Amino acid sequence: MNEFPILGYDIGGTKIAVALMMNDGKVITSERFDNMDTDPEKMLPKLAECGLSMLKTAGISSSAVPGIGISTPSPADIPNGIITAPPNNPKWRNVEIGKFLSEKLGIETIMENDANAGMLAEWFFGAGRGCRNAIYLTMSTGIGGGIIAEGHLIEGKSFFAGEIGHMVIDREGPLCNCGLRGCYEAFCGGRAVAQRLQSELSGQPEHAIVKAAGGKVENINFVTLEKAVIAGDKYAMEIWEEIALRNAQGIGILINIFNPEKIILGTIAWAAGDIFLSPIKRYLPQFCWKETLADCEITVSALRRDIGSYAGPAIVLNHLYNEGRYNPFG
Ligand SMILES: [Zn+2]
Structure with missing residues (x-):
């Protein structure tokens, strides 16, 4: 795999960052939602819509995107893509965000906790490259x-x-x-x-x-x-x-x-x-x-304050790296 686009969602304490970028870290487009206090039932469709419209605007088909990375606060059910009990968001309990986004966008989702995702972001794009x-x-x-x-x-x-x-x-x-x-x-x-x-x-x-x-x-x-x-x-x-x-x-x-x-x-x-x-x-x-x-x-x-934008995409790169499908380190 040489060049390919990746989509990332960074679920923060108060905001959500969505980013569409290339595997080399070139950002195609990004967006931020400051309303984590909104009910997840209302928020999830907006997040899916955001991803879909980013892909559409960039002229990228879902099949060209190997994965969606979701960075989540702990605790979470990582293998099943479920945000279970984030400390700052009492409304976000047992939210099946992985399954939801995967169904709406037709792309596999991969989840990591935010600290691991931060490490991956620095590993692929930042100080730990x-x-x-x-x-x-x-x-x-x-x-x-x-x-x-x-x-x-x-x-x-x-x-x-x-x-x-x-x-x-x-x-x-x-x-x-x-x-x-x-x-x-x-x-x-x-x-x-x-x-x-x-x-x-x-x-x-x-x-x-x-x-x-x-x-x-x-x-x-x-x-x-x-x-x-x-x-x-x-x-x-x-x-x-x-x-x-x-x-x-x-x-x-x-x-x-x-x-x-x-x-x-x-x-x-x-x-x-x-x-x-x-x-x-x-x-x-x-x-x-x-x-x-x-x-x-x-x-x-x-990556400093932008680390959230790189976190989701880095999760996808790590997944591909672990599967032996991608290695940017040569
Ligand atoms: Zn402690």
Whole structure:
């Protein structure tokens, strides 16, 4: 297979991105729906219609498209293409999106969770292109992970492999949304950090972090923390160091287990840049060997905010790659 078009759907927390692109990553057209709060019964036909009209406008027949990739939040029934219980969308329960789109468009659908799809997007189109061993961490509200080991995405027996955010790194740590205590995500996930700061700073309207949040404790997030760090606030800098140490712990474990050539960090990492990465790199030698560390480049997502558009198509490419029908890495 040389050149072919692929269709991708990225189901996010608040929006859905649909993209039609070529296998080399050239985008033909893309669209975004900002209404994930709509009932899926109303939304699914719109999504199918969108895909059909994209193909029609581009003059591409369904038979020319080898697959539709669907990137979904966890948890999901991956092999059956069902979104089961996304945390941010109570209306989207047991939605058979794979079957629906496949029937309406006459194209096979393949599903992956969003973190795995992010890894695949970086693998085929971004910072991890062609790596035999690489790990992607989403670093957003939560910490999701996708692992490429020896040239293949690891999925595990029941598709839970790569749940890196839920490694327990301190059993006496904060309670995580998943029910465990002391998960990596409970220390470093954007939501967990915001909740911690909001609770520790309530009743302190003059604090630098609260001021950076426009005086509203409920608006404190990772960005307001970063602003207070840049402004030199002592408490913010202490928290920042603590988060860097925990990130180094999580990442260091991965480096020694998988010996990856790249660890690619998403959202928070590329948005903040060096101020985020430098302290992590400073702590890493405490958590992995110098040999494995020397082989591993810690980098940020190349696709950045566009990663969602590439996620769905990358799922299809991985499917074809696993079937031996496509290999862009030569
Ligand atoms: Zn957890």
